[in-house]
Amino acid sequence: MTTNPDGQASNYTKTLLAGLWRENPVFRLLLGMCPTLAVTAAVKPALTMGCCVIFVLVCSNIMVSLMRNLLKPHLRILMFTLTISTFVTIADLLLKAFQPAMSEALGPYVPLIIVNCVIICRAEACASKNPMLTSIIDAFGMGIGFTLTLCVLAGVREVIGTGKFFDIRVMPDAFVPWAALTMPVGAFLTLGFLLAAANIISKKHS
Amino acid sequence: MDTVYILITGFLSVVLINNLVLTKFLGICPYLGVSGRIDMAFGMGLAVTFVMTLSGTLTWLIDHMILMPLGLEVTRYVCFILVIASAVQLVEMYLRKFFPPLYESFGIFLPLITTNCAILGLCLFLNLWGTESLLEAVVLSVGGGIGFTMAICIMAGIRENLMMVDVPEPLQGAPITLITAGILSLAFMGFAGII
Numbered sequence: 034m035t036t037n038p039d040g041q042a043s044n045y046t047k048t049l050l051a052g053l054w055r056e057n058p059v060f061r062l063l064l065g066m067c068p069t070l071a072v073t074a075a076v077k078p079a080l081t082m083g084c085c086v087i088f089v090l091v092c093s094n095i096m097v098s099l100m101r102n103l104l105k106p107h108l109r110i111l112m113f114t115l116t117i118s119t120f121v122t123i124a125d126l127l128l129k130a131f132q133p134a135m136s137e138a139l140g141p142y143v144p145l146i147i148v149n150c151v152i153i154c155r156a157e158a159c160a161s162k163n164p165m166l167t168s169i170i171d172a173f174g175m176g177i178g179f180t181l182t183l184c185v186l187a188g189v190r191e192v193i194g195t196g197k198f199f200d201i202r203v204m205p206d207a208f209v210p211w212a213a214l215t216m217p218v219g220a221f222l223t224l225g226f227l228l229a230a231a232n233i234i235s236k237k238h239s
Numbered sequence: 240m241d242t243v244y245i246l247i248t249g250f251l252s253v254v255l256i257n258n259l260v261l262t263k264f265l266g267i268c269p270y271l272g273v274s275g276r277i278d279m280a281f282g283m284g285l286a287v288t289f290v291m292t293l294s295g296t297l298t299w300l301i302d303h304m305i306l307m308p309l310g311l312e313v314t315r316y317v318c319f320i321l322v323i324a325s326a327v328q329l330v331e332m333y334l335r336k337f338f339p340p341l342y343e344s345f346g347i348f349l350p351l352i353t354t355n356c357a358i359l360g361l362c363l364f365l366n367l368w369g370t371e372s373l374l375e376a377v378v379l380s381v382g383g384g385i386g387f388t389m390a391i392c393i394m395a396g397i398r399e400n401l402m403m404v405d406v407p408e409p410l411q412g413a414p415i416t417l418i419t420a421g422i423l424s425l426a427f428m429g430f431a432g433i434i
Contacts, residue, residue: 063271063413064268066264066267066268066271067264067265067267067268067356067360070264070267071263071264110324110350110353111324114320114324114353114354115317115320115321118316118317118320119317121316122313122314122315122316122317125316126313140367141360141363141364141367144316144359144363145265145356145359145360145363147316147320147359148320148354148356148359149356150268150354153354213425216428217261217262217264217421217424217428218422218424218425218428219421220264220421221417221418221420221421221424222417222418222421224417225410225413225414225415225416225417225418225420225421226414228413228414228417229410229414230409232408232409232410232414233409236409
């Protein structure tokens, strides 16, 4: 590892940016598909979900990074899930207290963050091997990448499915909304085509 | 007679109308990962059904007998995930002892059942749907598992045929699987009116 401060800083930027595209959890690694499909009928719940995931990801990465030297290999996953479920409980209670309507709308998908593979993957791949600062930066990069992906998917579905964006009408009156896109069918189809688009773009780059 | 009716409609609802995979988006990871061959998909479905029945029943009991009387609902998620992790451990040991080839072929996906959203999701939905009796909880858990097995086997059947087809390059792999899942979910929407 380089010791000069410039090299260190550029390393951190690289870690932060990796989550946005090169290692984007949804498009590139296919992780955390359940919330991606379930809460993206509109942008607002998708954004709320993204914020919850960032909170849990950062907190659990900090905790795992702090206890990384104490972990026993065979109890590792159990410790990860216990840590994560504690923070998810906190996030759930906060959401219930400050955003009751949103908490109602997201329903069981907030507690389901516990089994979101993105968080366990980052705990395993990054936080259990790296010091705290790197883990926090990695968590932010991954969390923001995840949230952006959710918002793109939700944006496409909301604009075409209801003609609105963030509850504001953006399409002309003559536009007939494709209601199917707000249903489960739309989630699968939109994500399928977005993944294909991501494949084409990454192929062009390389 | 009433209870039997409720049980039958509940079972059909969780298998067909509220299918965990196709309408609630739970368990998508194994659904995309293990659905390449039909025999593996079926084995995975059985393992998930078993874990789901066990953990659905246990979490319902823990929730109603321990957590609710003591007012400890806050710790619900932590308890649920512990129960699921132990149930998966049990299945893993059983398979390793009695069905080594199946155990080998599952590989990493077996411990990953712990993080299968379908199982935790079902435990949470049991609570959300207001399941009132133990029998109902058991029937719904079995139904959820059978629904998952059915969905993953249908998918594996389709994907075995997709191998012969010339899929456009950007769509190969996950995208075409997701689009197939979308069409399947469209088909399952047809069940919506039957109860």
